[in-house]
Amino acid sequence: MKIDSKTRGKLVAAIQQRVADSGLSYSEIARAADVDVSQASRICRGQFKTVSQNVVQICKALGLKTEAPQDGLPTVNPHFQRLQNGLYKLWDQTPEDADRLFQLLIQLAEIRQATNSKGATNP
CATH class of the missing domain: 1.10.287 (Helix Hairpins)
Structure with a gap:
């Protein structure tokens, strides 16, 4: 799916922020998303022009919804947030x-x- 540059920029920023917050390596993200490591690395560095299945899988693995709300910003899945909070306690x-x-x-x-x-x- 093609996206405009403004929405793409917001998605790239959200992915990069989530990668930084998670502390996961590209190989760990790739494994969680069931995506090739080279693709995960490229996507996490913002090197994509369309929202492909691999981008969607990376977003899901990072807890980002790919359905953009009206303001174009990706949102955090509340269920992922709950899991993340529980994991943090462990x-x-x-x-x-x-x-x-x-x-x-x-x-x-x-x-x-x-x-x-x-x-x-x-x-």
Whole structure:
């Protein structure tokens, strides 16, 4: 989907702010979004002209809605905000604990994906 330069600029700023706030690497974001690392890096640095599926996936992984409200600014998903607040309560503020919690979340996602795949093939 094509977007005008003003809206694109706001989306790029929102993505970059969320990346900075999250402290996640491009590879971690790519894994969470199920997007190639090179694409995640390019998108997170604002090197895109249209809102492709990969841009949407990156936004979702970062908790940004891609449906722009009337003012053109992306909004934070309130459910993501709730999860982020809960995760913050678990985190002991160390990089090692951040890595452990991130790995736990990735493992939970893999279990969910495996469970959903089994459920889809075994009615």
